[in-house]
Amino acid sequence: MALPFKGGVVVCADSRTSTGSYVANRVSDKLVQLSDNIYACRSGSAADTQALTDYVHYYLNSWSLDTGRQPTVKTAAHLMRRLIYNNKDQLQAGVIIAGWDAVHGGSVYTITLGGSCLELPFATGGSGSIFVAGLLDAEFRQEMTQEEARTLAKKACAHAMTRDGSSGGVIRTVAISSEGVDRDYTPGNELPFGPSAPF
Amino acid sequence: MSSNQRTTRPITTGTSVVGLVYDGGVLLAADTLLSYGSMAKSFNTPRLYSIEDRILVGASGEYSDLQEIIAKVKALALEESTTSSMESIYVERKLPAKSLWNYLRAVMYQKRSKQNPYWNDVVVAGYDEQTSKPFLGTIDKLGTTLQENLVATGFGAYLAMPLLREKWRPDLNEGEARALLEDCMKVLFYRDCRASARIQLAKCTSEGCIVSEPYDLDHSSGWNAPSMVRATGDLDGDRGS
Numbered sequence: 511m512a513l514p515f516k517g518g519v520v521v522c523a524d525s526r527t528s529t530g531s532y533v534a535n536r537v538s539d540k541l542v543q544l545s546d547n548i549y550a551c552r553s554g555s556a557a558d559t560q561a562l563t564d565y566v567h568y569y570l571n572s573w574s575l576d577t578g579r580q581p582t583v584k585t586a587a588h589l590m591r592r593l594i595y596n597n598k599d600q601l602q603a604g605v606i607i608a609g610w611d612a613v614h615g616g617s618v619y620t621i622t623l624g625g626s627c628l629e630l631p632f633a634t635g636g637s638g639s640i641f642v643a644g645l646l647d648a649e650f651r652q653e654m655t656q657e658e659a660r661t662l663a664k665k666a667c668a669h670a671m672t673r674d675g676s677s678g679g680v681i682r683t684v685a686i687s688s689e690g691v692d693r694d695y696t697p698g699n700e701l702p703f704g705p706s707a708p709f
Numbered sequence: 710m711s712s713n714q715r716t717t718r719p720i721t722t723g724t725s726v727v728g729l730v731y732d733g734g735v736l737l738a739a740d741t742l743l744s745y746g747s748m749a750k751s752f753n754t755p756r757l758y759s760i761e762d763r764i765l766v767g768a769s770g771e772y773s774d775l776q777e778i779i780a781k782v783k784a785l786a787l788e789e790s791t792t793s794s795m796e797s798i799y800v801e802r803k804l805p806a807k808s809l810w811n812y813l814r815a816v817m818y819q820k821r822s823k824q825n826p827y828w829n830d831v832v833v834a835g836y837d838e839q840t841s842k843p844f845l846g847t848i849d850k851l852g853t854t855l856q857e858n859l860v861a862t863g864f865g866a867y868l869a870m871p872l873l874r875e876k877w878r879p880d881l882n883e884g885e886a887r888a889l890l891e892d893c894m895k896v897l898f899y900r901d902c903r904a905s906a907r908i909q910l911a912k913c914t915s916e917g918c919i920v921s922e923p924y925d926l927d928h929s930s931g932w933n934a935p936s937m938v939r940a941t942g943d944l945d946g947d948r949g950s
Contacts, residue, residue: 531864531902537932539942542949549942552949560949567948637747675747675902680932682940693940697932705898706742706752706907706925 511634512608512618515659518687519608519616521549522663524671525679536679545570548586548609553636555602582611587619595625604635609686638670638677672704715825719771723756724903725865726767726832727893730858731886734914735834735843738890741923742905757911759918761786764806765911769862770829806835806844818852826850830862864901869893
């Protein structure tokens with residue numbers, strides 16, 4: 511998921527990659543850095559999203575070299591959208607593009623399976639997101655502080671990991687702002703909720 | 710004429726049951742998670758039952774079928790203990806675990822033969838007073854029976870059995886047996902999408918059966934290796950995993 515705060519965006523994800531019911535990787539990193547201040551949250555097919563983020567990272571790097579500027583989140587999102595839309599039959603990729611740029615500040619874009627690109631106040635994705643839609647609708651506020659956004663993201667992620675069998679492991683977060691990126695790691699035994707509910 | 714209904718796929722499920730025979734008894738373990746497809750429906754659902762404080766029955770697979778099986782098993786045990794027979798007036802003879810195991814074999818096979826199985830892998834454990842030996846056996850949804858020192862259903866067959874085969878000895882004491890099972894359950898929690906860290910242990914010895922309350926495994930050492938903490942998604946990593 512991606513939750514904006516005052517001055518930037520927090521992106522957050524669990525770490526489970528599964529093949530059917532088998533956990534292929536219990537400590538995956540689903541938060542991919544596309545440029546200095548832009549991250550992508552990957553969901554859906556791991557192979558497809560890895561290939562897509564590699565392409566967008568390459569294009570954004572070329573763009574920076576050509577223009578001499580940092581790319582905007584909007585550019586990254588629309589590059590990703592183009593790739594997914596033009597290959598929609600072959601791909602199964604749900605991606606959230608979030609970050610900070612000097613033009614628009616913090617922004618969050620979600621790109622759906624069909625290749626629609628939506629700018630949203632906050633975004634969630636992946637199989638676990640359905641379990642926390644209500645929680646986030648109730649507790650999300652605009653202009654939170656970085657700490658509040660991080661805490662809410664971890665809480666929602668933990669609840670999704672408790673209820674969704676395809677989610678689990680550890681919680682990774684990245685806070686992105688004008689100052690740069692700040693990574694956080696929450697081990698699987700220190701989740702704010704779960705791995706089993708206490709009742 | 711009623712139409713024929715049959716089970717085609719499990720809906721509400723429990724995952725692996727793991728068990729071993731040790732020196733003096735038999736120990737079973739199972740987690741207490743009930744899954745509804747990929748959703749975790751309930752976190753405190755026991756799947757190991759003690760029958761007449763003497764026989765343990767547990768199963769993985771469709772939970773409603775397990776409830777049916779336990780109802781049948783309890784009915785059988787009640788009938789055995791309350792119905793008089795010539796033998797039982799003069800000799801106190803309790804239902805042996807092996808007999809219950811064979812009864813369940815017949816039940817499972819009959820359902821399978823009507824193309825409508827109980828969608829479970831059942832584990833039966835007990836202590837045979839006649840031979841003074843622990844008993845451990847399984848019955849699958851087709852009615853196949855196996856009597857073994859080491860059993861594991863579901864994902865446990867792939868992930869726990871190799872660990873059990875490596876570490877098992879016939880002279881394990883209860884503490885070692887428990888540690889081995891907890892290790893198996895921890896691996897299953899890490900690698901099975903339908904498993905949880907809350908487990909239940911059940912023991913059967915010559916003194917009878919005890920089923921523990923559900924408790925949480927300690928997996929605090931399983932998440933702090935540097936390779937796990939390292940962010941592979943950043944620009945200086947491989948940007949994906």
